[in-house]
Amino acid sequence: xxxxxxxxxxxxxxxxxxxxxxxxxxxxxxxxxxxxxxxxxxxxxxxxxxxxxxxxxxxxxxxxxxxxxxxxxxxxxxxxxxxxxxxxxxxxxxxxxxxxxxxxxxxxxxxxxxx
Numbered sequence: 001x002x003x004x005x006x007x008x009x010x011x012x013x014x015x016x017x018x019x020x021x022x023x024x025x026x027x028x029x030x031x032x033x034x035x036x037x038x039x040x041x042x043x044x045x046x047x048x049x050x051x052x053x054x055x056x057x058x059x060x061x062x063x064x065x066x067x068x069x070x071x072x073x074x075x076x077x078x079x080x081x082x083x084x085x086x087x088x089x090x091x092x093x094x095x096x097x098x099x100x101x102x103x104x105x106x107x108x109x110x111x112x113x114x115x
Contacts, residue, residue, distance in 0.1 A: 001064050004112045008060065009074045011105025012053035013081025018099035019050035034096045046099070053106065064113070 036042045054074075061070030081102070 002069075004109055005060060005065055005069065005073070006077055008106060008109035008113070009057050009077030010081055011102045011109060012057050012074070013078040014098040014102025014105065015053055016050045016078065016102075017082050018095040018102065019046050021095045033094060037095060049103075060113075 037046070057074040058070045061073055063070075065073065081098075
């Protein structure tokens, strides 16, 4: 269960990192991101997903592993995921790639929780 939780946290960290690098002030240029990322709907839906995944990380850590996992264990996964978000040395500036990969990882981890 711990490995599945860490995989979930990695996917959520990718989504949260992509949210942090959304187009606009302090984010990436609008030319580096797909059109959907800087539409009004994208600017509302992406933060809701990122915040929802953060809440899910904390709750799942408390419920599935232990209290210390809910408080601390998502931090290393977020740091590892930050290597793969736009603006790092090994990735392009496009936030869509880590966002969609993170969503796929989260869906896979959620399915593995249910199995």
